[in-house]
Amino acid sequence: MPLYRDEGVVLRTYKLGEADRIIVLYTRGRGKVRAVAKGVRRTRSKFGSRLEPGSMVSLQLYEGRNLDIVTQAERTEPLAGLRADLDRYGRATIMLEAIDHVSTEGEANPALYKLLTGALRELDGSGNALVVPAFVTRLLALEGVQPQVDECVACGAAEGLVVLAVHEGGMLCRSCRRGGVAISDEARLALSALVAGRVRQVLESTSAQAGQELELVAARMIEQHIERRLQSSAVIYEQLG
Numbered sequence: 001m002p003l004y005r006d007e008g009v010v011l012r013t014y015k016l017g018e019a020d021r022i023i024v025l026y027t028r029g030r031g032k033v034r035a036v037a038k039g040v041r042r043t044r045s046k047f048g049s050r051l052e053p054g055s056m057v058s059l060q061l062y063e064g065r066n067l068d069i070v071t072q073a074e075r076t077e078p079l080a081g082l083r084a085d086l087d088r089y090g091r092a093t094i095m096l097e098a099i100d101h102v103s104t105e106g107e108a109n110p111a112l113y114k115l116l117t118g119a120l121r122e123l124d125g126s127g128n129a130l131v132v133p134a135f136v137t138r139l140l141a142l143e144g145v146q147p148q149v150d151e152c153v154a155c156g157a158a159e160g161l162v163v164l165a166v167h168e169g170g171m172l173c174r175s176c177r178r179g180g181v182a183i184s185d186e187a188r189l190a191l192s193a194l195v196a197g198r199v200r201q202v203l204e205s206t207s208a209q210a211g212q213e214l215e216l217v218a219a220r221m222i223e224q225h226i227e228r229r230l231q232s233s234a235v236i237y238e239q240l241g
């Protein structure tokens with residue numbers, strides 16, 4: 001069996017049999033990888049605690065026919081701030097789930113890997129609530145989707161933009177408003193800056209109030225995107241079947 005090395009982020013893990021665990025990783029070189037960590041649930045396992053969701057690890061694996069097998073795993077960064085704080089950890093979990101949903105096994109995407117590791121480092125260091133909205137906006141851009149935040153998606157007006165209608169792909173003005181999440185001007189301008197790639201400015205200058213609004217909006221946007229992906233893959237499977 002061929003042996004290989006890679007680095008990656010643990011997205012999630014689940015039990016396999018009595019003592020083993022399946023580790024789902026997002027790796028730099030191979031995209032999503034599903035691998036077995038043998039004996040990891042025994043108390044004296046040498047790498048059990050290193051393979052928790054959110055861990056950044058350097059790995060050695062055997063390439064198996066169905067599942068690869070982890071033979072070595074070392075943390076590359078401690079991420080102690082992230083592991084010690086439930087709020088930070090909860091935010092990291094949203095990002096790990098999003099990557100799990102949009103990534104495919106065996107398909108490397110260096111930009112996506114860089115986005116995930118950069119966002120985890122930022123969250124570990126600052127705990128900034130804007131990290132998830134910044135991450136989601138960039139992730140959607142990599143997926144070819146951007147919310148329209150500077151004009152009403154229905155009539156094109158640039159003034160009086162009051163709600164973000166996630167299903168419609170952007171802002172609606174006061175006259176066109178139907179459903180959607182009410183968002184303040186500050187939150188909308190911050191989202192516009194994120195779409196334009198001015199991430200550092202948004203992380204450093206957005207109020208806590210607008211940050212909360214954007215966290216809610218980001219959660220809706222990623223849910224909507226994942227739902228749409230699941231629906232389109234269901235349609236493809238139906239056509240194949």
Ligand SMILES: [Zn+2]
Pocket residue numbers: 152153154155156157172173174175176177
């Ligand atoms: Zn309008």
